[in-house]
Amino acid sequence: MEKKKVAVFIAEIYAPMIKEIQYGLIQCAKRSNIKLYFYTSFNDDFTTREYTQFTEYDKGDFVAYMLPDYDEYDGIITFDSCLPSMYLDKVNDIKKKAKCPTVSLGEEYDFSYTITTDQTQSFINLIDHLYDVHGCREMVHIAGRTSETFTQIRIDAFKAGLEKHNLPYDDSRVIYGSLWKDCGEPVVQQLLEKYKTVEGRILPDAIICANDFTAIGVIDALKARGYKVPGDVIVTGYDNVEEAQFGSPTITTLCQTFEQIGKECLKILKKVWEGIPTEKVFYEPGDLLTRQSCGCEPINFFNQSNIREKYARNLEGMGYLAKSNTALILSTSESESQEDIFNQIESICLRDTGFKSAVFCLMDDWDKQVVITSQEELHNKNFSVICGMYNDKKITRGPLPKGQYIPDEMKDDISPFYFFPIHHLKYFMGYIIVIPELENVYQQNLKSWLVNIGTILDNFRIRQILKQTVLTLENLYNKDTLTGLYNRRGYELNFKRYYKDCIESDSCLAVFVLDMDNLKYVNDNYGHEEGDYCLRTIGDAMIEAAQNDEICIRSGGDEFVILAKNYNDKKAEQLCTTIKESIKNKCINDKKPFIVSVSIGCHLQVPPKVTEDGMNTMLEAFLKKADALMYVEKKEHKKENKS
Template identity: 25%
Template sequence: MIGNIKIIAVCMCKVYDERNYRIIRALNNFAAENDYRLFVYHTCSDLYWKTLSEKGEQSVFDLIDYNITDAVVTFEEGVYAEDVMTKIRMDAAEYGKPVISVGVEHDYCISIKFDYAKGFEQVVRHVIEQHGVRDIGFIAGRKDEENSEERIAVFRKLLEEYDIPFRNDVFYYGDYWSAPTLKAVDDMIEGNKVPRAIICANDMMAIAAGAEFQRRGYKIPEDIIITGFDGSEEANFCTPMLTTSGCSYDDTAKTIINVISKALAGEKPEKIYTVDYDLSVENSCGCKPSVEQINTGEYIRILRDRMNRYQDEERVLYELAVNIMNCETPKTLATLLKEYNFGDVAVVVNGDFFDERKAPGVISDREPLFSDKMILLRSRAVEDRNIPQPFDRTNIIPDIENIMDYKVPLIFSALAHIGVPLGYACFYFPVQLSEYFKIPLYVNSLNTALGSSEASPIRSI
């Protein structure tokens, strides 16, 4: 707790991923209403490749201060580092903090699960019952992956229930992305075995399949019905709009906050909570489209503007990296960072970052990974003070209470070079996807710039 505000530590990767962003936005809304704030400890990768860069990234979780944290929430789907997530849960439990695992069930903490099976069943049952289709193909996710196999089992169960034969010749694994899906579509068309309907295990594959069928002269839904699953934003921008099923982000956020509130009030929460999926019926299955019409032209304009800003910021950040290498003192480095329009970002380095006696890599075995004394190099919230500014790491960043008044998530990312933590960035952007997209660009650029300056140490403070 900081002041009268309770802190929820949220651990996840890729906060700028659409689904993660939407859950963080919803969670922040309900958190702020209940005098909670989100401290999001975040990696820009999914920690799959186990590289030095990812080793540096995952050090961000060492920043969690359980002395001021009131509850911990882990989002584990899409994070390929079970040992890291396990350590977070175990550490939190040692401090007596409520731990909520979202998406993955664990025996020793509170689990919030999504009813994928029921949601997927809604889609398949709708195609069979409402449209009378008995000739159905299926594009699954990854072979032997839990969620994919569960959806295959649901599909087979419903076919058996309605006495519909399973067509092995139009069953494919699409690996949740477009390239294998396009091969599946080509195989169906070239083999003259296109079914009346294609059920896809996620929206991305459904969008790819639908576009390819249309490119090859098929009409949706007149010639072939296409359905997805996930309830992604992109499903709204298809022509026709995609029938799919997705979870309610508001319901998920409410469940998380209610569970935490019960636990902190001394009540005993249930071990498992389930969030339902909702069927979204649109025109790709033959139903009437929703009343709301999506302006695809406006959406394209937003994407184009986002790409243009990204390219411009990439150029500016490259110049920053070059200029940082020419800085001779910590003061000139801090002044340089202030000149660049990072927005609401605090840049912090370890207390020995400017120590010329610390050669690169010498501190790779430091315990803890971050210094007890840190140095603030840049923050709009404290721009009128002298910077660089030393401070105790227990303070997280100077003026933390004022920043928390913004009622936005504080997103922490480690800054590292060749796997060695150099410090961290704290983003307190407005909760907008266009802002969150900047995070990996900023982190990677700061890693390069600060890593280069650490290799040729700037003179000490």
């Protein structure tokens, strides 16, 4: 079979259940000449519930699913059971429009092939066990949120299990929870209230929970009230999460065969590609795992070595990743340029992250707070590889051809690629292509590491804006609005700097004072607009002549100052001549009916050493001496005009 490309839409890659499905997909893909592209989200329903103020995050996160050109893929697989509920409608629109076959995990649709656990049979098997082995006759079900499609499926399965054994069912036997541990307290309170009216009972025989986290919360709430599990009541879960395996008591649960589900996804696609008829819905049977919470394992039995090994590995991974997170934040906090930011990210991206390779790509206008609302809009953007490590070497940086999202040097890689969005809240910036060591990607801290990339870039953007704002304010404070030259404050600020340079180099500091001749005459006879023309012409001539770091200043009215360092008499004379000729030529070219001229005085000397307190006296002394020389020339100009 020729090589096939399959896009996989996934979330929560660090979750144990999701990781097992990925294992199944990757193993089957390697044997079948299939290249997998995982497009990932770090949003999830728990985040949405607990941090509702961050809902804008969803808009930037979803853009990952817009990256692929679906027409280029031979198949699409979506992990519907783990995708945020707010994404499902958008993802389903993608599947409906796709020209290739699609497979959905967990949800049944008429426009897609579906793999789902046979929840009805799984629940019936559980109730059979509780009825036959433990003699349970009074059972209740703690359901999930009504917004979840599997909630009603599991309620119906619970009902079917009771009816099989001719046990009574009514709606009071179902209590709705949140699918998280926090629902344990209110659920137990409702149960205690319910059984107050039942003679001879405090609790039911068994509490059948929609998932393990609900079961853990219920057990904790029962323990807090002094009830024993399974002594006083049996509690069961669903999913076989790690906490269910190693808690006290360990939880009897229904286990979905996640790795096999991953393999079945690609088996379905292969049948479709080969033209072999296949059912639209494939039901994968689940397994019943009996443990301490139903009494099948003794409560005093613990597999301590497994627990220690598992949590030691988790803690070690968390510690390393936390260090990587800290290094990422601190190393970029003082970066003054984009290149420095990118260099720091590149140097850290493989450090304790679980990544074998990581390549970072940004939109050319990533710092403009772009909100992407459609795939067409995204595909019109230009992207560049800005940094990263690939096969233990630095990636080649540079622009990508429009519509290409993978660097040329990675195109022939057969490893599965993971695409993570880079964004800050709703503002999309780019994406990261990762080849992970999947067994090391089990820490939810990974989410923080990747989210921090977007936050770091946005903080840099804000710092640059603040820096530019400060410069703008300084210009407004230190610059003359008519000529664009420094104002008198600019003279004071720069004199101190030039003074220190001249002290260090033992060279002359020069101060020129320029004053326009006959500004009042121009204003009175030709208007203030022409007077402003004269002042701008003088300012432009000063800037044109300033070729050696001279600082040009309009100190007020028709008075100007030039501050220069490392000067001598010849350079001072040349500067004055250049300014006067430039003014004269400008007026001739503009055919003005008046003459613009200036009187200039210059004082230069190697400045004496003074204390910081004596600096103001020094700068005024230079200015007064230059001003006095300027008036000498102005008197000569007046004599010439009279004659």
